[in-house]
């Protein structure tokens with residue numbers, strides 16, 4: 001599949017991702033050992049693209065990559081000479097899962113989120129540090145979620161300054177895996193594994209099988225698609241934030257083999273950023289019927305029939321109370337994620 005952001009090969013088949021995942025970030029026998037840099041201290045040497053590169057597999061330790069970026073920031077005098085390694089930014093691996101060791105990185109395998117960077121420097125970083133696939137500038141505090149809090153607020157987004165921000169999180173559950181792709185400058189960064197556990201609990205209790213599920217704040221589609229994988233008969237996915245809906249549709253396509261579904265309808269030429277009256281954006285059929293809406297959840301519940309399960313996954317700063325009473329009216333079970 002072509003990446004919708006850069007036209008490159010950022011969106012890999014999930015089968016291929018999972019097959020290669022075990023070795024993707026693992027050191028080979030020839031990889032140089034951990035440089036053991038102190039993250040709180042400056043790296044007092046110039047790091048270029050050759051430094052730390054394995055002569056066999058061509059990859060580098062994460063710290064070498066970050067120290068290379070730090071060298072660029074210091075040489076341009078944008079960062080002071082005593083800036084520490086941890087000041088560079090937040091690295092997100094392109095195919096994310098909980099790697100239990102420091103990752104060894106190949107070409108275009110890291111999206112870097114930085115608090116302090118210019119567009120020109122971001123261009124220098126993606127041009128000169130081969131492992132970096134995209135540089136994003138963070139706006140506001142890291143505690144503010146990226147995306148749309150609710151339909152009445154202004155969306156909070158980061159800025160993609162250079163390269164591509166498409167990356168994926170590998171979602172592993174007791175009943176299978178999915179690769180959830182997301183444009184990281186406009187989608188909330190997810191580290192929360194307990195959400196998956198709640199869907200697993202529904203599966204284990206036999207509640208997912210044949211169920212009709214509404215995922216009213218679907219984001220890039222993680223939980224709704226997991227319900228489809230777990231045997232739901234119908235999944236209605238909705239988000240008021242267009243980039244989330246677009247990522248959901250991409251994830252249905254990317255995971256279509258695992259889900260056993262095919263897209264039957266997709267709305268094109270639509271670009272309203274914040275949803276209100278629900279608009280059907282895509283429909284997929286097969287093992288599960290999946291409907292993807294762009295709209296306000298309060299209006300979605302009026303247009304759909306009764307559901308078995310309603311998932312409420314609001315931003316941490318939003319009180320889910322209003323949505324809980326809404327969902328109780330038409331769903332047998334409401335799960336606050």
Ligand SMILES: [Zn+2]
Nearest residue numbers: 003006010164
């Ligand atoms: Zn891309």
Ligand SMILES: [Zn+2]
Nearest residue numbers: 028031054057
């Ligand atoms: Zn190696």
